[in-house]
Amino acid sequence: MSFEKELQNWEKKVKESEKKVPPRNVPFTTISDMELPLLSTPKDLDEIGFDYLKDLGFPGEYPYTRGVQSNMYRGKLWTMRQFAGFSSPAETNKRFKLLLAQGQTGLSTAFDMPTLMGYDADSPKGQGEVGKCGVSISSIEDMEELFVGIPLGEVTTSMTINGPAIVILAMYFALAEKNGVPKEKIRGTLQNDILKEYIAQKEWLFPIRPAVALVTDTIEFGTEHYPNWNTVSISGYHIREAGATAVQELAFTLADGLGYVEECMKRGMDIDEFAPRLSFFFDIHNDFFEEIAKFRAARRIWAKLMREKYKAKNPKSWMLRTHAQTAGVSLTAQQPFNNIVRVAIQALAGVLGGVNSLHTNSMDETLALPTDEAVMIALRTQQIIAEETGVAHVADPLGGSYFIESLTHRVEKEAMDYINKIYEMGGIVEAVEKGYPQAEIANSAYRFQRQMETNDKVMVGVNKYKTIEAKRTMDTLYIDRSVEKKQADKVKALRARRDNAKWQSSIDQVKKDAEAGKNMMPSIIEAVKNYATLQEVCDTLRGVYGIYRDVGSF
Amino acid sequence: MSEKKDQSKIRVLIAKPGLDGHDRGAKVIARALRDAGFEVIYTGLHQTPEMIVRAAIDEDVQVIGMSILSGAHNVLVPEVISNVKKAGMKDVLYLVGGIIPEEDIDGLRKMGVQMVFTPGASLNEIIDYINKHAPQRK
Numbered sequence: 001m002s003f004e005k006e007l008q009n010w011e012k013k014v015k016e017s018e019k020k021v022p023p024r025n026v027p028f029t030t031i032s033d034m035e036l037p038l039l040s041t042p043k044d045l046d047e048i049g050f051d052y053l054k055d056l057g058f059p060g061e062y063p064y065t066r067g068v069q070s071n072m073y074r075g076k077l078w079t080m081r082q083f084a085g086f087s088s089p090a091e092t093n094k095r096f097k098l099l100l101a102q103g104q105t106g107l108s109t110a111f112d113m114p115t116l117m118g119y120d121a122d123s124p125k126g127q128g129e130v131g132k133c134g135v136s137i138s139s140i141e142d143m144e145e146l147f148v149g150i151p152l153g154e155v156t157t158s159m160t161i162n163g164p165a166i167v168i169l170a171m172y173f174a175l176a177e178k179n180g181v182p183k184e185k186i187r188g189t190l191q192n193d194i195l196k197e198y199i200a201q202k203e204w205l206f207p208i209r210p211a212v213a214l215v216t217d218t219i220e221f222g223t224e225h226y227p228n229w230n231t232v233s234i235s236g237y238h239i240r241e242a243g244a245t246a247v248q249e250l251a252f253t254l255a256d257g258l259g260y261v262e263e264c265m266k267r268g269m270d271i272d273e274f275a276p277r278l279s280f281f282f283d284i285h286n287d288f289f290e291e292i293a294k295f296r297a298a299r300r301i302w303a304k305l306m307r308e309k310y311k312a313k314n315p316k317s318w319m320l321r322t323h324a325q326t327a328g329v330s331l332t333a334q335q336p337f338n339n340i341v342r343v344a345i346q347a348l349a350g351v352l353g354g355v356n357s358l359h360t361n362s363m364d365e366t367l368a369l370p371t372d373e374a375v376m377i378a379l380r381t382q383q384i385i386a387e388e389t390g391v392a393h394v395a396d397p398l399g400g401s402y403f404i405e406s407l408t409h410r411v412e413k414e415a416m417d418y419i420n421k422i423y424e425m426g427g428i429v430e431a432v433e434k435g436y437p438q439a440e441i442a443n444s445a446y447r448f449q450r451q452m453e454t455n456d457k458v459m460v461g462v463n464k465y466k467t468i469e470a471k472r473t474m475d476t477l478y479i480d481r482s483v484e485k486k487q488a489d490k491v492k493a494l495r496a497r498r499d500n501a502k503w504q505s506s507i508d509q510v511k512k513d514a515e516a517g518k519n520m521m522p523s524i525i526e527a528v529k530n531y532a533t534l535q536e537v538c539d540t541l542r543g544v545y546g547i548y549r550d551v552g553s554f
Numbered sequence: 555m556s557e558k559k560d561q562s563k564i565r566v567l568i569a570k571p572g573l574d575g576h577d578r579g580a581k582v583i584a585r586a587l588r589d590a591g592f593e594v595i596y597t598g599l600h601q602t603p604e605m606i607v608r609a610a611i612d613e614d615v616q617v618i619g620m621s622i623l624s625g626a627h628n629v630l631v632p633e634v635i636s637n638v639k640k641a642g643m644k645d646v647l648y649l650v651g652g653i654i655p656e657e658d659i660d661g662l663r664k665m666g667v668q669m670v671f672t673p674g675a676s677l678n679e680i681i682d683y684i685n686k687h688a689p690q691r692k
Contacts, residue, residue: 113573113624117600125602128629129573202575202599242578333673366673368625368655442581449582453677462674478655479625552598554568554581554588 007041014038027456031287032245033447034410040402048409055300055405059395063303065296065408067354068319072395073386078350079357080382081158081323085110085134086369087483089145092135096150098372102379106188107150108158108359110134111168116203118164118538121487130484133369134160138491139533143171144178153181157188158233158323163205165192166214167537170524173226189230189279189323192218195256195428199437201238202550205538208429210545214520216263221521223274230279232260233323239437240283241329243445246294247411249283251418252428252437254301258419259428261310271310275317282355284346285327291346292398293407295353298322301412301419323357324350331366335461339363344381351385352398358382369479435553442554491533498531506530507540514544563593564688566617569606570599571634574624579651583619586677592617592684603633610638610646616688619649627654632665645689651675 028036037044057063060070069075082104084095096107111134114126120138121130130136137143147157152175161168169190176186194211197204204211215232222231236244236253244252257278264274282298284291302320306312326346331339340363347360360378362370370378386392398404425431432438451457458464506527513523520541527537568584570577577599588594595613597606610618618638620631627650635648650662651671659670668687671680 113626117573119573126573128626129624132625197575202577203573243582366653368653442585445578446582446585449586449677459674463676481629550577550598550600552596554584554594554596 003042007043030246030290031285031457032247032290032444034247034290034407037403037406040406042402044402044406048406050405050409055409056399062307062315062318064299064319066396066399068299068321068356072354073351073392074395077386077392078355078382079106079156079323080104080379080386081106081108081357081359082375082379083108083110083158083160083325083359084375085112087131087135087479088487089135089137089142091131091483093146093148093150095372095375096146099375099379100150100155102376103383104379106156106158106357109146109160111159111161112136113203115168115534116161116163118167118205118535118542120491120533120535121484122489122491123535127484128481130481130487131479136483136487137168137171137534138487139494139531140171140174140528141490141494141531142487143168143175147175151181152176152179153185155187158191159188160191162191162194162197162201163203163211164534164538165190165194166218166520167524167528167534169218169231170521171528171534174525174529183226184228186226187228189233190218191233191235191281193232193235193256193281195259195432196235196238196253198432198548199239199252199256200242200244200441204548206541206545207548208433210541211548212259212263212429213517214541215260216267217519217521219260219264219274219277220267220269220519222277223269227277230277232277233279233281234260235281237281237283237325239441240285240327242441243448244441245444246285246287246290247414248418248437248440248444250294250298250301250411251415251422252441253280253282254298254305254415255419255422255428255431255437257302258305261306262427265310271306271312272314272317275306275310275312276314276319280320280322282322282324283327284324284350284353284355286330286342286346288345288349289404289407290411291349292353293404293411295322295324295350295355296396296399296404296408297412297415299354300408301415321356323359324353324355325359326350326361328361328365330459331361331363332459332461333366335467336363336367338461339366340377340381343378344385347381348385348389348391351391354396435551439553494531495533502530503527503532507532507536510537510540511544514541563591564617564684565593565595565613565615565691566619566684566688567595567597567606567610567613567615568619568621569597569601569609569634570621571601571603571606571630572622572624572626573600574622574626575599576623576652577621579623580621583621583651583677583680587681587684590681603630603637606634607637607641611641611643614691615646616691617647617649617684619651621651622654623652625653627652628658628661631662631667635666645691647684647688649680649684651680 059066113129234257236249240249299320303318362374509523584596
């Protein structure tokens with residue numbers, strides 16, 4: 001019997017059996033509304049013209065669908081990197097040391113809202129927000145306190161900041177220099193992805209074009225002086241959390257990355273000099289297979305574009321290396337212990353998708369910043385996946401599955417449709433100025449919420465399987481307002497104490513360089529060494545570039 | 555913002571006070587309320603309490619919904635409410651949405667917030683609440 005005939009027989013049997021047991025009355029779609037087949041077969045692979053060497057290749061080889069390392073997690077497990085930061089630098093420093101002592105292998109810093117928006121701890125703009133969502137950093141003194149006792153040449157540090165990223169990076173480099181750490185030993189990642197701020201996260205300082213130029217400055221400077229530092233982490237996480245579908249997350253993130261590549265090339269930089277240091281950051285949502293397909297498609301698209309369209313020759317330029325974090329939006333305040341299960345499943349999808357670094361959310365993050373205990377469970381979840389389940393022994397174990405390969409192909413195709421549309425609009429900067437990705441995401445977010453109302457989408461404990469809970473009973477972390485006063489007093493004292501003549505001339509230099517359109521990194525490093533505060537540098541730049549305002553469309 | 559006020563519609567201001575950039579919830583709510591027949595004004599991000607009070611007065615709203623996910627609610631909410639009252643606006647329904655710890659809810663109620671909607675609140679629940687509790691305007 002031929003395959004075709006067998007398939008038709010089976011399809012007939014399915015129809016018959018469905019007369020007796022009809023399909024459940026739910027949409028058989030992914031969380032992003034992709035229709036799913038009941039079964040995938042070799043026929044699906046024939047239809048997409050699946051070619052092993054062209055579409056998959058081997059792990060560590062072009063187009064990296066199966067992962068960027070040849071022996072995947074046998075050589076090195078993914079980096080377990082829990083995002084931490086709250087209150088004062090001293091408090092965060094304690095959390096860092098706790099995580100390192102528990103086997104975490106990299107640090108990841110969360111900053112508070114005033115820092116993220118380029119305001120010092122004593123600014124009236126930041127009232128009530130100092131130390132709340134992350135650590136408060138106003139000057140190089142705070143930076144020193146944050147990393148005291150941590151050998152900067154031995155850990156890798158990630159810093160999640162965007163609008164004023166260049167100033168924070170200047171403080172970090174200046175601190176490492178002061179501690180005598182050689183430049184090539186400085187390893188880590190600055191998020192520094194301003195395009196996704198306009199698209200999704202909305203923590204911007206300046207208008208889009210000068211902001212993108214600052215990112216390009218850091219890439220240029222980093223490439224020349226800090227060969228092991230990732231100057232940009234091109235981030236889909238926030239795009240997804242703002243409501244994008246998996247395909248939108250992938251497409252807009254890669255489009256942002258292409259935007260930076262093009263800006264650097266416009267400055268005459270060699271793609272093979274800077275592209276190897278570009279890194280990515282994606283979300284891992286609940287839809288297990290869709291997420292695995294997304295990571296596989298991400299690596300394939302990036303490799304193809306870098307090699308074929310942008311003519312990169314260094315294989316390191318083709319590789320998409322990515323950090324990933326489980327989905328904050330999937331967590332529920334209701335029955336919060338269920339979140340441990342969600343996080344475990346999402347983390348597993350990330351690992352099966354071949355991520356290089358992972359943050360697992362804590363079960364209490366929808367209520368407040370995580371407690372030590374909750375953070376520990378989240379970290380242990382990764383360790384259980386890595387060392388108990390056996391999944392890390394095999395490279396890309398789902399590769400070749402009819403379903404996974406068809407889905408990977410489809411995610412790739414739909415993401416490329418978006419990317420091509422953005423090319424047609426003149427590139428990502430133009431698309432963002434027109435509000436295109438923003439509107440697409442808002443539509444998806446609204447559709448999802450509507451589907452929640454009709455139970456077409458289910459969140460256990462929220463719109464289904466609700467239990468009557470007297471009170472949410474979980475200890476949460478509380479940040480009191482004394483941090484605000486302490487941090488404000490500290491920065492005021494610094495301003496009174498520093499050498500004012502040196503400070504003034506270095507701030508003047510920042511202004512001059514900004515007006516002249518020079519690379520801003522050298523003058524900002526000099527300014528922070530002379531104790532210019534975060535806000536002083538940002539205000540100087542705001543004076544030259546202007547500010548960006550939200551249009552408030554919905 | 556609308557030029558002509560439709561008197562039959564309940565007027566709602568959705569506001570994002572402070573530096574917090576999480577606007578997914580605010581935008582979804584704004585759109586859902588508009589679809590439910592309310593007149594919705596959305597402030598956009600990064601509003602100071604003064605800017606919100608100004609918008610509330612200019613638009614003569616009956617409902618002010620503040621969306622805060624940054625933890626700054628105990629500072630920003632009372633500032634908005636006291637300034638609206640100082641400006642002489644009475645009969646306003648104050649709502650808060652976002653990440654609000656359980657133990658802070660009573661405090662917000664004492665400040666004058668009638669209802670706090672935390673993650674998982676349904677759109678219909680919010681729409682019904684406003685329909686039932688929005689003050690009448692003549």
